[in-house]
Amino acid sequence: MSGEAAAAVPARAAKGAVFDRAFEALCFGAATLLLVALVGVMASLTVGGWPAFKAFGLGFLTSAEWDPVAEVYGALGAIVGTVVTAGLALLFALPLALGVAIFLVELCPAPLRRPIGMAVELLAGIPSIVYGMWGLFVFAPWFARHVQMPIMMAAEPGSLLETITAGVPNGANILTASMILAIMILPFIAATLRELLLTVPVHLRESAYGLGSTTYETVAKVSLPYIRVSAIGAVMLGLGRALGETMAVTFIIGNAHGLPTSIFASGSTIASTIANEFTEATHELHTASLIALGLVLFLITFTVLGLARALIGRKPT
Amino acid sequence: MLKRSFLGLAGAALLLSTAPLGEAQAADISGAGATFPAPLYAKWAEQYRAKTGHRLNYQPIGSGGGVRQITAGTVDFGATDKPMKPDELAANGLAMFPTVIGGVVPVVNVPGVKSGQLRLTGALLGDIYRGVIKRWNDPRIARLNPGVALPNLPITVVHRSDGSGTTFLFTSYISLKAARWAAEVGANDAVKWPTGIGGKGNDGVAAFVRQTPGSIGYVEYAFAKQNNLAYALLQNKAGAWVAPSAETFQAATAGADWAKAPGFYQLLLDGSAPKAWPITGATFILVRTKPANPQKTAEALAFFDWAYRNGDPAAQSLDYITLPAPVKDLVRKSWSKVRGPNGQPVYTAK
Amino acid sequence: MSSASLRLSRRLGAWAFLGFAWLATALALLALAAILWTLVSQGLAGLDLAVFTMSTPAPGSRGGLLNAILGSIMMCTLAMLAAVFVGVLSGTWLSEFAGASRYGKVVRFVNDVLLAAPSILIGLFVYEIIVHPMKGFSGYAGAVALAMLAVPVITRTTEDVLRLQPVALREASVALGAPLWRTVLAVLWKAARSGMITGALLAFARISGETAPLLFTALNNQFLSLDLSKPTASLPAVIFQFALSAYDDWRRLAWAGALLIALAVLTVTILARLLSRETRRS
Numbered sequence: 048m049s050g051e052a053a054a055a056v057p058a059r060a061a062k063g064a065v066f067d068r069a070f071e072a073l074c075f076g077a078a079t080l081l082l083v084a085l086v087g088v089m090a091s092l093t094v095g096g097w098p099a100f101k102a103f104g105l106g107f108l109t110s111a112e113w114d115p116v117a118e119v120y121g122a123l124g125a126i127v128g129t130v131v132t133a134g135l136a137l138l139f140a141l142p143l144a145l146g147v148a149i150f151l152v153e154l155c156p157a158p159l160r161r162p163i164g165m166a167v168e169l170l171a172g173i174p175s176i177v178y179g180m181w182g183l184f185v186f187a188p189w190f191a192r193h194v195q196m197p198i199m200m201a202a203e204p205g206s207l208l209e210t211i212t213a214g215v216p217n218g219a220n221i222l223t224a225s226m227i228l229a230i231m232i233l234p235f236i237a238a239t240l241r242e243l244l245l246t247v248p249v250h251l252r253e254s255a256y257g258l259g260s261t262t263y264e265t266v267a268k269v270s271l272p273y274i275r276v277s278a279i280g281a282v283m284l285g286l287g288r289a290l291g292e293t294m295a296v297t298f299i300i301g302n303a304h305g306l307p308t309s310i311f312a313s314g315s316t317i318a319s320t321i322a323n324e325f326t327e328a329t330h331e332l333h334t335a336s337l338i339a340l341g342l343v344l345f346l347i348t349f350t351v352l353g354l355a356r357a358l359i360g361r362k363p364t
Numbered sequence: 365m366l367k368r369s370f371l372g373l374a375g376a377a378l379l380l381s382t383a384p385l386g387e388a389q390a391a392d393i394s395g396a397g398a399t400f401p402a403p404l405y406a407k408w409a410e411q412y413r414a415k416t417g418h419r420l421n422y423q424p425i426g427s428g429g430g431v432r433q434i435t436a437g438t439v440d441f442g443a444t445d446k447p448m449k450p451d452e453l454a455a456n457g458l459a460m461f462p463t464v465i466g467g468v469v470p471v472v473n474v475p476g477v478k479s480g481q482l483r484l485t486g487a488l489l490g491d492i493y494r495g496v497i498k499r500w501n502d503p504r505i506a507r508l509n510p511g512v513a514l515p516n517l518p519i520t521v522v523h524r525s526d527g528s529g530t531t532f533l534f535t536s537y538i539s540l541k542a543a544r545w546a547a548e549v550g551a552n553d554a555v556k557w558p559t560g561i562g563g564k565g566n567d568g569v570a571a572f573v574r575q576t577p578g579s580i581g582y583v584e585y586a587f588a589k590q591n592n593l594a595y596a597l598l599q600n601k602a603g604a605w606v607a608p609s610a611e612t613f614q615a616a617t618a619g620a621d622w623a624k625a626p627g628f629y630q631l632l633l634d635g636s637a638p639k640a641w642p643i644t645g646a647t648f649i650l651v652r653t654k655p656a657n658p659q660k661t662a663e664a665l666a667f668f669d670w671a672y673r674n675g676d677p678a679a680q681s682l683d684y685i686t687l688p689a690p691v692k693d694l695v696r697k698s699w700s701k702v703r704g705p706n707g708q709p710v711y712t713a714k
Numbered sequence: 715m716s717s718a719s720l721r722l723s724r725r726l727g728a729w730a731f732l733g734f735a736w737l738a739t740a741l742a743l744l745a746l747a748a749i750l751w752t753l754v755s756q757g758l759a760g761l762d763l764a765v766f767t768m769s770t771p772a773p774g775s776r777g778g779l780l781n782a783i784l785g786s787i788m789m790c791t792l793a794m795l796a797a798v799f800v801g802v803l804s805g806t807w808l809s810e811f812a813g814a815s816r817y818g819k820v821v822r823f824v825n826d827v828l829l830a831a832p833s834i835l836i837g838l839f840v841y842e843i844i845v846h847p848m849k850g851f852s853g854y855a856g857a858v859a860l861a862m863l864a865v866p867v868i869t870r871t872t873e874d875v876l877r878l879q880p881v882a883l884r885e886a887s888v889a890l891g892a893p894l895w896r897t898v899l900a901v902l903w904k905a906a907r908s909g910m911i912t913g914a915l916l917a918f919a920r921i922s923g924e925t926a927p928l929l930f931t932a933l934n935n936q937f938l939s940l941d942l943s944k945p946t947a948s949l950p951a952v953i954f955q956f957a958l959s960a961y962d963d964w965r966r967l968a969w970a971g972a973l974l975i976a977l978a979v980l981t982v983t984i985l986a987r988l989l990s991r992e993t994r995r996s
Contacts, residue, residue, distance in 0.1 A: 064893065066893060066895050067893050067894045067895050069895075070894070070895035070898070071807075071811050071894075073803055074803045074804065074806050074807030074810075074811060075807055075811065076803075077799075077800045077801075077803035077804040077807060078803075078804040078807040078808060078812075078821045078869075079821075080800055080804070081800075081804055081821060081824050081825055081828065081865065081866070081869065082820070082821055082824050084828065084862060084865075085824045085827060085828055087839065087843070088828075088831065088835065088836065088839045091838070091839050091842050091843075092835065092839075095838075095842075112556075113556060114555070114556035115527075115552050115553075115554045115555060115556070116549065116550030116551065116552045116555050116556065117550070117556070142734075142738065143738045143741060143742060144738075145738070146734050146735045146737065146738025146739065147735075147738050147739045147742050149735045150735040150736065150738065150739040151739075153735075154732060154735055154736070155739075161987070163739065163743070165980070165983055165984065165987075166743060166746055167742055167743075167746075168912075168915065168916075168919070168979075168983055169746060169750075169976065169979065169980050169983070170742065170745070170746050170749075171916055171919040171920070171979075172919040172922065172923070172975070172976055172978075172979025172980060172983070173749060173750075173753065173923070173972075173975075173976050173979075174922070174923025174925075174950060174953065174972055174975045174976070175923050175924070175925075176923065176925060176950065176953055176954060176957065176972070177749065177752075177753055177923075177972045177976070178749070179564075180957060181748075181749050181752050181753075183564075183568065183571055184571060184752075185748070185752055187575075188575050191575075215520055215561055215576070216576075217520070217561065217572060217575055217576045219561055219563075219572065230742075230745045230749075233742055233745075234742075234916075234919075235916055237742070238912055238916060239871060239874070239912070239913075239916075242871070242874075242875060242908065242909040242912050243874060243875075243878065243909075245908075245909075246875065246878035246879070246909070248880065261724055261725070261727070261728035261731075262728060262731065262732065263724075263727050263728045263730075263731035263732075264724070264727075264728075266731075267731075274878065276877075277874040277875075277877055277878055280870050280871075280873070280874045281874070283826045283829060283870070284829060284867065284870060284871075284916075286830065287826065287829030287830030287831075287866075288829070288830075288920075290830040290832075291830050291831055291832035291833065292832075293832055293833065293834055293926055294925060294926070297525070297526075297564050298564050298568060301525070301561045301562055302525030302526075302561075302562035302564070303557075303561070303562060304556065313561050313562065315525075317832070318832040318834065319525075321832065321834055321835070322526075322834055322926060323525050323526035323527065323554075323562075323564065324526065324527045324554050325426075325428070325834070325838075326425050326426025326427075326428055326429045326526075326527065326929075327426040327427050327428040327429075327526065327527025327528060327529075327553045327554065328428045328527060328553075328554075329427065329428045329431055329446065329553075333554075334428070334432075338838070341832065341834075341835040341838075344830075344831075344832060344835075345827065345831070348826075348827050348830040348831075349827060352823065352826050352827060352830075353823075356823070392939075392944065394850075394851070394933070394944075394945055396933065402955070403772065403773045403959060403960075403961065403964075406770075406771075406772040406773070406936055407772035407773065407774070407775070408772075409772070409936055410771065410772040410775055410936075413937070419936075419937045421933075421934075421935050421936050421937060421945055422936070423933050423934045423935075423936075423945070423951075423955075424955060425929055425930075425933070436846055436849070437849050438845060438846065438849050438850055438851060439851075564958070565958040566958070566960065567957070567958040567959075568958075584960070586960050587960040590960040590961060590962075591960060656849075681774065682773060682774070
């Protein structure tokens with residue numbers, strides 16, 4: 048090696064190092080911005096919701112009484128509705144999203160792959176208000192006529208089935224809201240899972256096939272475990288959307304404030320309550336209670352995500 | 365290449381965003397608040413701009429939003445369907461005046477009963493909405509409707525899920541006529557409904573009523589008329605059975621004494637005029653008595669002055685009820701309360 | 715267990731699995747078809763040239779959606795620019811620089827929480843920090859609110875996709891003498907390009923239909939205005955107001971607007987995939 052080349056190497060390494068540090072600092076700054084944003088939002092919600100916490104204390108979280116005239120507010124009904132609809136939505140959407148992702152990666156004939164993939168992503172692009180309107184004008188009546196009515200007619204008076212399916216047969220209830228929510232979050236989870244499945248190294252899958260595995264075994268025992276930790280991210284995307292979705296749920300959930308008593312009962316979620324009442328609320332306590340509800344949703348999200356993390360155990364690859 | 369097209373688009377967006385567009389001399393007035401008068405204000409704004417070039421941008425973010433924004437000073441005027449009491453106005457440094465009138469109509473879906481056939485009273489509405497009267501052929505309803513074949517169907521109560529001036533008017537009226545309701549539920553833009561399902565917006569209520577046989581709901585008059593919903597007759601204070609129409613709304617307005625209402629705080633419920641529709645109410649504008657931007661407030665008042673003089677045909681075409689001329693004059697006089705930094709009224713009607 | 719029945723149970727499992735995957739996809743496509751049917755049949759009725767040339771009308775007057783279309787394009791573009799910048803960088807930090815650090819765990823958690831934030835609360839927050847102090851609604855505030863909704867999606871997907879790139883890729887780049895920033899930009903991002911684009915598209919799909927945050931930040935505007943420092947019209951806000959109104963012509967425009975949003979997302983998706991020209995590994 049000539050002297051000039053030897054001298055050039057340290058110079059380039061030094062220049063690269065400066066950019067490296069600058070680049071890392073830039074990335075760090077971007078990440079910290081997220082933290083700042085969340086702290087800002089939580090602070091703003093705490094300040095705005097303070098009058099409600101002062102007035103009701105912890106009873107705010109345990110009471111289902113929501114009476115704007117008497118100025119008594121309790122979050123329990125909305126909390127239960129939020130958790131139930133998000134949980135049901137994830138329950139419906141996750142297996143379907145997994146199925147769709149696996150289909151697109153393993154089973155789909157090559158020419159159909161792109162169109163079907165784009166069709167699924169198109170579901171994500173439909174404005175949430177359209178889901179709401181479609182749910183109200185198309186899905187709810189269909190559900191009422193073809194699912195709810197037959198079940199209610201078949202249930203014997205006084206039986207357990209009758210109690211858990213009691214409700215007005217117009218399709219506006221917690222179950223239908225969860226189903227609409229499931230359709231909404233399906234594309235987010237499916238698209239992400241598909242991308243993740245595509246990162247599984249070819250040689251891993253080929254060796255599994257080479258050993259005689261069926262498609263099912265390759266996917267279940269090789270691909271999925273490989274992406275497991277990152278796949279949680281896909282689920283988080285869907286769960287996050289389900290917890291915070293407003294428009295699609297508001298139209299079809301019936302918006303009753305108490306605790307739901309059956310799967311065909313009306314209910315409410317935190318997001319739908321805020322959306323419904325915030326713009327018209329004039330009294331300070333009403334507004335503060337709605338903002339306090341928002342803070343409660345953040346707390347629910349913290350809890351649910353924390354639990355998920357603890358259960359699944361996040362290890363960096 | 366993707367990067368480049370992205371940057372190009374971004375540059376274009378930034379350039380466009382800073383370019384002033386044509387009418388820089390004409391005033392841009394902004395207002396926000398009640399949803400009820402939004403279509404009418406949009407129509408007036410369209411005509412006003414054609415006439416004068418000034419652009420008045422009104423957005424329906426809700427009565428609560430209207431009050432909040434004018435108090436915060438982020439808009440030039442606010443609008444509310446729920447009138448504010450004079451002491452509230454004084455506390456927030458606001459002045460209030462009415463623009464147009466509207467009403468709330470009970471709508472029903474009872475198989476075999478035509479629109480305008482069913483008779484109800486305020487007390488009956490209270491009992492139905494409290495869930496005390498559960499079936500359509502209940503003797504209390506049948507008594508008022510001798511010639512009508514009422515089916516043995518359960519009543520499905522439909523109310524609003526979102527806060528609304530319509531709910532405020534409806535529950536205020538029932539509170540007047542049904543003491544039990546006033547005690548147990550009360551009147552507000554959002555209440556704790558004893559029973560029933562909640563639809564979002566007039567549209568949601570109408571959809572539920574249309575889809576569910578045996579249901580009853582309440583919507584704005586313009587909505588009921590534009591969508592041909594089956595309405596019920598109500599018995600007013602004078603004892604007459606009235607149907608909702610421009611005539612009965614006018615009767616309710618004419619019967620009110622605006623001169624005696626300080627700050628124009630007036631609920632037009634249960635009017636005593638012979639043909640009055642019982643569930644009527646005005647919608648109001650809010651401006652600051654000491655505006656931060658006197659010029660813009662003056663423009664806003666000029667707009668409403670113009671609307672009073674020229675906006676009646678538009679209002680009638682959209683099924684709103686206009687104020688009687690003496691009330692408009694009273695409003696113009698009240699504008700002298702809105703003063704600029706020099707102590708002079710910002711706008712004097714010509 | 716004999717080898718014959720083992721083979722049978724495995725085969726049955728494989729068939730059931732295949733059947734389930736087909737069924738899931740069929741259900742998803744059915745839902746899409748049902749919704750699109752409503753959207754297209756209602757939306758096409760309202761689409762005509764005036765939609766693209768005239769601003770929003772009062773009921774009974776002729777008009778279109780020009781102001782809303784332009785407003786949405788401006789705000790979404792600004793928001794996506796900011797969101798991609800912040801999102802990709804923070805996702806990269808989480809994947810490449812955070813390692814197993816405590817702070818990295820915190821930031822990851824924070825990102826997931828922000829993902830779940832109801833858009834209306836983000837709108838309220840931006841109202842408090844921008845609109846209220848500046849005493850006016852503006853398109854810039856709207857863009858900030860939309861960006862805050864898009865960033866967590868992009869961060870999430872960027873981190874996940876970068877994480878799954880083989881270590882060998884990074885090692886090879888370093889072995890060739892590339893500095894770290896070069897490795898990330900020229901090697902990792904390029905390899906993960908398809909996944910990152912998916913993330914950006916999902917974020918765009920999300921913010922293009924959001925109404926609540928815009929109501930508190932950009933408000934809406936009846937007239938055409940390209941000045942982002944004033945209230946700015948947007949398609950979701952117009953759809954929200956018109957769809958629930960009493961007037962047929964407004965409702966037709968609302969559905970036309972909804973169809974436009976869906977078409978826009980579809981177009982951007984197709985364009986992005988075409989331009990990236992990714993090659994499938996399989």
